[in-house]
Amino acid sequence: MLDPARFAREIDGKPVRLFTLRNQRGMTVCVTNYGAKIEQVLVSDRAGHFDDVVLGYDSIEGVVGGAPSVGAFVGRYAGRVENARFTLGGIEHQLAANNGPHCLHGGLRGSRFQVFDAVQHDASSVEMRYVFAGGEEGFPGTLALRVLYSVTDTNELVLNYEAEALDAPTVANFTTHAFFNLEGAHSESALGHEVMIRASRYFEMTSELIATGRLLPVEGTPFDLRQPVALDTRVGKSPAEGGVAGYDDCFAIDRDAAEDGELALCARVSAPASGRVMEVWSSEPTMQFYTGMLAGEPLAGGPGKGGRRYVQQQSLCFEPQGYPNAPNIAAFPSALHLPGQARQGRTLYRFSTA
Incomplete structure (x- = not known):
């Protein structure tokens, strides 16, 4: 169990x-209000043994010095905004560029780097609030x-979230960015997991991972995860073998008409050794799936819990969100937030065993 005293700063x-x-x-979740970051999730395996199933840090110094996306609630705009700019109401807005020429996950000082105001209501919930100022990271409006x-x-x-523009139109897109390994955070690889993603289409991306506006069928590609797939049968395999180096891809979630705007199953992942199963449900229309592209490549920043060095493909991210690069693609559903019109979202991770 993490020590709260090591986060009191x-x-x-x-x-x-x-x-x-x-x-x-017995399920336990630890969250810090720095970046609204999930630092620990303790759930049982099939034998009743509790283990930590997310990457994270065991002190606030570790969080600040670690990989900024690990566990974070991401905004003002999750994903990449092409060339760190967009036009709204005839005015071009230049954003902070932190991923080459592009704006990633809200810019240089997005919500990943901010202290939220937090109140714990009871033993099972905590509320966190942050107000993005007008012009912060180049985005218009409060x-x-x-x-x-x-x-x-x-x-x-469960994550319930709501955003409201206070004084001017703006754009926003939020996601949660926990790094999961259902065999336990001590496990050195997540490629033994079996993954199902409920999506018959995925987003075409440029070489710089910018959404082009086209959606492509998953049929006959390594992105067809509509039936459970053991990741080690795809990741690290050559294209001739139907493989990929890794996943950092956005999927359009298949929804029944009754699910439009409501919670829908996005993904299901299972860990054969521990028997843990996790379902991802969300009201969001798309989901980014991330394994990392370079097996064994260290994540940015310092060591994680227990001094362990985290690496790519050690964990999996399931990031429900809005359409990528939507401010620059007119054909995509709008990311516009208007004053007086609060937007709500909900994502939940459901744990069980098999």
Whole structure:
């Protein structure tokens, strides 16, 4: 169990803490209000043994010095905005470029680097708030964000979030960026996991991972994950073998008409050795799936929990969100937020065993 005392600091004049959420079945989730980051998730395997199934850090110094996306709630705009600019109302807005010429995950100082105001309501939930100032990272308009983390007695980690433009139109796109390994965070690879993603189409990307506006069929490609696939049968294989170096790809989730705008199953992942199973449900229309592209390549920043060095393909990210690069692609559903019109979203990770 993480020690809350090691997270009790002040950053940018604001108090930082670690919040521990528990249900009646022993599931425990630890979240810090620095970047609203998930640092620990303890769930049982098929034998009843509890283990940590996310990458994270065991002190606030580790979080600040670690890979910035690990565990974070990402905004003001998750994913990449092409050339770090877009036009809204006839005005071009130049954003902070932090991924070559592009803006990634909100820019140089997106929500991953901000201290949220936080209140723990009860043993199983904590509410976090952050207000993006007008002009912050180049985005127009003041935007108020509220995120509620909770755990349920059916072993779900639930994120309910709401954003409201306060004074001017703006754009926004949010996601949650936990790095999962259902064999336990001590496991050196996640490629033994079996993954199903409920998507018959994926987004065409440029070589710089910018959405072009085209959606392509997964049929006959390594991106067809509609039936469970052991990742080690695809990742690290040659194209001739139907393989890929890794996944960093966005999928359009298949939805029934009744699910439009409501919770829908996005993905299911299972770990054969531990028996742990995780389902990803969300109200968001797309989901980024990330394994990392370079097996064994260290993640940015310092070591993680217990001094371990985290590497690519050690964990898996399932990031429900809006359409990528939507401010620059008129054919995509709008990412526009108008004053007085709050936008809500919900994502949950449901744990079980098999």
